[in-house]
Amino acid sequence: MARIKAAICREHGQPMTIEEVELRAPSFGEVEIRVDAVAICHSDISLWQGGFGGSLPAVYGHEAAGAVTAVGEGVKGFAVGDAAVVTVIRACGACPSCGNGRPSSCEDPGDPAAGPIASPEGEPIWQGVFTGAFAEKVVVDQTQIAKIPSDMPKDAAALVACGVITGVGAAVNTAQIRAGQDVVVIGAGGVGLNAIQGARIAGARRIIAVDANAAKLEGAKEFGATDAILADGKPWVEVKKILGGRGADVVLVTVGVAKVYDMAPRYLANGGKVVMVGMPHFGSNATYSPLLMAAAGQGLVGSSMGDVIVKRDIPWMVDLYAQGRLKLDELITRRWSLEEINEAFADTMAGNARRNVIVLKHD
Numbered sequence: 056m057a058r059i060k061a062a063i064c065r066e067h068g069q070p071m072t073i074e075e076v077e078l079r080a081p082s083f084g085e086v087e088i089r090v091d092a093v094a095i096c097h098s099d100i101s102l103w104q105g106g107f108g109g110s111l112p113a114v115y116g117h118e119a120a121g122a123v124t125a126v127g128e129g130v131k132g133f134a135v136g137d138a139a140v141v142t143v144i145r146a147c148g149a150c151p152s153c154g155n156g157r158p159s160s161c162e163d164p165g166d167p168a169a170g171p172i173a174s175p176e177g178e179p180i181w182q183g184v185f186t187g188a189f190a191e192k193v194v195v196d197q198t199q200i201a202k203i204p205s206d207m208p209k210d211a212a213a214l215v216a217c218g219v220i221t222g223v224g225a226a227v228n229t230a231q232i233r234a235g236q237d238v239v240v241i242g243a244g245g246v247g248l249n250a251i252q253g254a255r256i257a258g259a260r261r262i263i264a265v266d267a268n269a270a271k272l273e274g275a276k277e278f279g280a281t282d283a284i285l286a287d288g289k290p291w292v293e294v295k296k297i298l299g300g301r302g303a304d305v306v307l308v309t310v311g312v313a314k315v316y317d318m319a320p321r322y323l324a325n326g327g328k329v330v331m332v333g334m335p336h337f338g339s340n341a342t343y344s345p346l347l348m349a350a351a352g353q354g355l356v357g358s359s360m361g362d363v364i365v366k367r368d369i370p371w372m373v374d375l376y377a378q379g380r381l382k383l384d385e386l387i388t389r390r391w392s393l394e395e396i397n398e399a400f401a402d403t404m405a406g407n408a409r410r411n412v413i414v415l416k417h418d
């Protein structure tokens with residue numbers, strides 16, 4: 056049992072409070088990680104707003120990096136002191152999805168209500184998406200972590216935990232972009248920039264970024280977009296001009312807005328597919344024409360956490376970063392302390408940040 060500080064959400068949409076909580080020791084198959092950096096993801100905002108359900112009180116935060124501080128029984132390949140990335144991808148290893156090589160769609164990841172966090176009085180606290188990383192430490196399942204080089208900056212490493220694997224994985228794993236294909240990425244925020252990087256790594260011919268914010272489009276080009284289109288009017292008309300009249304083989308939607316999903320199939324070439332990455336709140340629905348999509352052999356496919364396999368994909372992404380072939384530092388807009396979490400949330404909601412990162416100092 057460890058007594059740690061964590062940012063607790065007691066009411067959706069209200070400021071979080073920094074409180075002392077009890078974190079139980081890692082049990083079988085679990086590790087305890089000291090959190091050195093944790094980024095703020097749009098899913099954290101949605102969870103805090105209550106848009107994804109879940110119970111209260113809760114600790115959110117799921118893009119973390121730090122070092123192993125304790126190892127439970129039955130943990131293989133990790134020792135105290137190892138630097139690691141902590142992801143939300145908790146996989147049972149025994150369900151059909153895990154058996155089929157899709158641990159990010161695990162059907163039995165466990166019960167978040169039975170997590171390791173409690174108040175000093177013993178009141179259970181919800182461990183947001185099996186992580187609860189707006190805290191000094193986390194206890195997570197060994198399937199959720201990947202080892203990283205000890206000299207890798209933790210703020211950059213934290214981004215790999217969610218935004219980077221989600222974007223790069225959607226392009227490489229879900230869309231399976233081939234060299235020479237044409238790709239549209241809708242949304243040039245934190246995840247969109249990584250989808251652009253993924254398309255570049257996969258060898259796409261044209262990578263067209265579409266966003267309503269002209270400043271974000273400039274950033275998209277830094278990350279590998281070949282073209283950038285402002286999302287007003289009918290941007291798919293401009294996109295098809297760039298692509299010589301044909302649509303895109305792959306459209307990656309990285310914003311959580313249902314209206315954007317309504318329009319996404321319009322960018323497609325025959326045989327193309329829309330990859331659904333951004334997550335609108337519960338209850339918001341999108342529409343499409345089954346007739347037109349069936350006739351053109353098009354598809355829609357969801358990408359959960361970039362269909363990433365944690366221990367396969369995080370090491371290669373980390374190595375591409377070390378080689379200068381995957382941008383991470385450029386994704387960080389600003390660093391904050393845990394005490395500044397509400398201000399950092401407000402800044403993320405204002406929409407201009409690529410990623411805000413909470414950096415924790417330990418004595």
Ligand SMILES: [Zn+2]
Nearest residue numbers: 096098217218
């Ligand atoms: Zn996330």
Ligand SMILES: [Zn+2]
Nearest residue numbers: 147150153161
């Ligand atoms: Zn499973």
